[in-house]
Amino acid sequence: MGYRFGIKSLLFFAISLAAAASPYQPLGREAYLTSSFGESRGTRYHAGIDFSTDKEEGWPVIAPSNGVVEFASRGAFGYGRHIKFKAKDEHIWVFAHLAEFNRKIDTLIRKEMLKKEKPNVQLFLKIPFKKGDTLAYSGSTGIGNPHLHVEYRTPGGKVALNPCQKMKCTDTIAPSILEAAPFDSGFAVKIVDYSREPLENPMSIYSLDIYQNKELLFSKKYDSLSFDPKEMAKIKDDLLDAEDIDTVSDWHFINAEIKANSKILAVAKDFANNVSKTELKLKPGVLKLVAKDTIKTFLDTVLPSLGAVYSKMDFAGKPQCRIPVLNTLSGLDFNSIDVRDKDNKWIIFDYDSDPKELVVERRDFDFSEPLNVKLCDKAGNCVERELSCDN
16 A cells, blocks of 8 residues: 555656646747747847747736736737736746736736826736746737747846747757858858748747858857847848848848858757758859838828727627727827717727727726727827717
């Protein structure tokens, strides 16, 4: 009897040990990457990684360790709804584009919104959570399709680290090193990397080493990024925007002088340690950069308008009144939207960027009553309308 108890105890201990050692999965399940750390965002690097949620909202986002949520923000653009979680080791985790916060956070955010009568608010908090607790729910606020953006920062939050150091980032495909060409005072190497089939989302590589005659000419790793704007701006010298029909690959600039037709050895590695080694000969033609279009400004004289109102259930089964926003040529001024009831009481609302819609929940407003909406675009064109959500 004691022997069987001992075996069971050992088995339970082994399972617990394996679970404790398993890589952190922020969504509590297997999810594939849609964007990687260090990718180009035009004027800056991508400071985190993006996980697909299969075009769904409402996947629980779980705590990586014991710690505290020290900041929460609710907004319509950029990160959308997001939180900062300080882990036990003082590192900061950022989870963005959320649909909803944990109830404790949501209650405080909504109280602040009603107090300030603003749809976008920020709060510094100190709410403790344990490892595995649900911090929030994934969504699509801010930008794009439903997904989860994750950042892993140093204590203090000034430097972003590659989150794949601390979690499972599946990648089964090694980078493809395609070609090289002279550019400016050095040359550039063209590389594309995917993490999975089908080949839908090109990723950033993790490291690149360049050799000539066994001599190391260049070495770079994408394992950390400073949020200093001057450091972020260096992307224009690192990943070139070249004249090239193939827009899914990156031209990496190598600041080393070698002659045209010279041979080099390029070694590229991705974040899952898949390695490619390719010998290349520099093309005789010089790589050219894309000519930037001049920024055109235009006068927006078209009034914004609101489309046909309709009802919808969110991922948690809460009824929503959704109001399409039309003709915002100059863009929406989120701070110039005002939603009130018949007694002029300010109503909490949200904004979805794709499709462009205002959202009011039944928990905030009786759909049987008239709803008054005032909407202004960035050019100062405004429209006011009384509408009904009860349809």
